[in-house]
Amino acid sequence: MKRRVINLFSLFAILAMVVSCGNVKQSNNSIINTDDLKQRISVLASDDFQGRFPGTIGEEKTIKYLEEQFKLVGAQPGNGQSYFQEVPLIQITSDQIMKLKIKGAKEELLLNFSEDFIGGTPQPIENIDITNSELVFVGFGINAPDYGWNDYAGVDVKGKMVIALVNDPGFYDSSLFKGKNMTYYGRWIYKYEEAARQGAAGVILVHETEAASYPWGVVQNSWSGTRFYLADNIVTKSGLKFQSWVTKESANRIFDLAGVNYEKALQDAAKKGFAAQQLNLNASIGFKNSVKYINSKNVVALIPGTDLSDEYIIYTAHWDHFGVNPKFKGDSILNGALDNATGTAALVEMARVFNSQEIKPKRSILLMAVTCEEQGLLGSQFYAENPIYPLNKTVAVINMDALNIFGKTKDMSISGLGYSELDDYAVEVLKAHNRYAAADPKPERGGYYRSDHFSFAKVGVPSINMGFGVDNIEHGKQWSMDTMGKWISENYHKPTDNYEPNIWKFDGMVEDLTVYFELGYKLSMIGEFPNWRDGVFYKAKRDEMMNK
Structure with missing residues (x-):
């Protein structure tokens, strides 16, 4: 340098x-x-x-x-003669009258918006329809060569729905990643982007208050209603149609339907050598969207x-x-x-x-x-x-x-x-x-x-x-x-x-x-x-x- x-x-x-x-x-x-x-x-x-x-x-x-x-206070415009930098955005408001259906061999669950899950789409299209998409548990949903970790190894999730845990394995085992110091791989935005790179049709993140560091109410308040996306971003350009959170209680019900103990699945996901697991469940969801293209603004001033x-x-x-x-x-x-x-x-x-x-x-x-x-x-x-x-x-x-x-x-x-x-x-x-x-x-x-x-x-x-x-x-x-x-x-x-x-x-x-x-x-x-x-x-x- x-x-x-x-x-x-x-x-x-x-x-x-x-x-x-x-x-x-x-x-x-x-x-x-x-x-x-x-x-x-x-x-x-x-x-x-x-x-x-x-x-x-x-x-x-x-x-x-x-x-x-x-x-x-005497600050000059920070962008030529203007105090603004325009930020082009896609504004998507998903219809909240939606239900997430999880279907097993003999039974099915019907999860309610806000109470059980929060979700929407990054795609600027009017209708989202995902029907009987295979549900795959991908642990923490992380592909991290620098830590020798790949939850997607050996599994093809193209066109499927993945369910992943929040945070990273270090939260549960201090010898992994950076221990309690969350890495970027633990962030929700990374998990959505990685699922998009893997070709998934949808993502369900399991909310745990301690691991997320905030209660379910924060998810409800932050994710209900309108969401914004930069026009040129990986999730919008991908085939990812659905990104969501579910409560821990809902996750337990989903894993129970699959005949899998959720707590054991979490423990296994936090161990080296974890392999993604087909849950033999199908997920379906459909909803409408209102889509707008707007310019928001950064305000910039110069001394x-x-x-x-x-x-x-x-x-x-x-x-x-x-x-x-x-x-x-x-x-x-x-x-x-x-x-x-x-x-x-x-x-x-x-x-x-x-x-x-x-x-x-x-x-x-x-x-x-x-x-x-x-x-x-x-x-x-x-x-x-x-x-x-x-x-x-x-x-x-x-x-x-x-x-x-x-x-x-x-x-x-x-x-x-x-x-x-x-x-x-x-x-x-x-x-x-x-x-x-x-x-x-x-x-x-x-x-x-x-x-x-x-x-x-x-x-x-x-x-x-x-x-x-x-x-x-x-x-x-x-x-x-x-x-x-x-x-x-x-x-x-x-x-x-x-x-x-x-x-x-x-x-x-x-x-x-x-x-x-x-x-x-x-x-x-x-x-x-x-x-x-x-x-x-x-x-x-x-x-x-x-x-x-």
Whole structure:
């Protein structure tokens, strides 16, 4: 990889950074304007924005508001003369009056939508009809040569329905894969894509709360109704007609119908040498779809650099959430206050702080509020595959997804801690504030693969996903874990994720945002391009990119 040699320029740049931080006009000893931050969160999470669902008036209001706010703080358009990057999408709404029929030799099951299963199609066609498709248990549905694992070995699933487990074998056997650290192979999006590559007609994923890291209600709220897909994606171009989830209880009934003990099947699937199993069952389902083609938008704003203005630090946060779901009685608006009005509001605040520096960043700062993160990281994926600025000129991506509302912590977590040299810079910034970096406290959730930085990692750009810590100064670690777990159970992807200024604690959020800013500023003032560490999968792509 091409690297600049650290020279006098770099030393002066670092010195300038230190001096500039001391020269910033501060309020209450903070570079973050808490009142402005609160105001922007309250607007983005208001009922007026209708849950910020792509392709609706909620999107229109959101992107207009962000454009106005970026202009207000002096950020320039990030895409020529525009603050927007259009993201072409296929919008598919499947008729929820559908039933999944599983037929055995003597009996059959009829599973009900939402209660027993959630499903739809990635195909932009009006009618889906799958009749008596053979059902094959493919374990975790993983084909991973790098781990010597192939659940599809020796079985032909073309035109068939496969049933697969969530997460990866390491969740059940710490000697496999990366143990409790979920790999990308454990993510639902990978399992659908792999089934598509194998030629399957449909996929049924078995939901287990612990292995998935969220309850069935999250699946119901996230997958009911409209789904979006990028026009040029593997599942839409494949023969995969049906992608779905079933409850664990429904899975037990399916395996019982096949004369197979589900728990034993799970245990066998988590052992080396597992072989896919024909269940001697047939699956049938039919439903209608409404299909539209729309353009959603990423919002992009720019703080131009000085000496190295053609090199970029990108801050990302997703602006989208789940809109309005009439199935919720009473309050049916999923406002997504924590997830992710906080991160989106922070993008504007980052733009303001960078623009207010007496010594401007040498590298340019791109603030990007991306669409359709909740639909599978689609907005960030589209940018990563269709970048406005060259990826080999993109120094790093710093992602902000759901900020700290629980109070000050001694630490900040880094998903994938140790993957890249960006972590070293983050550690330095945290140390300067007498804080420390901690690994993701729940790596089995696969957090590294669940937010927008991962779209950039996949194409080779070093990316960091920092989150609020658990070492709460006032209450300690166990309190933090319990409180976060309770919040997720009660509010994640539900209408109760509301802006609650009288309950939220903003002091920790402000401290974390100071770290986010200083990390980006530090990277903007040095002459090097941080890389992935040796042995990390994404390094080869970065090396190839930088040597062109």
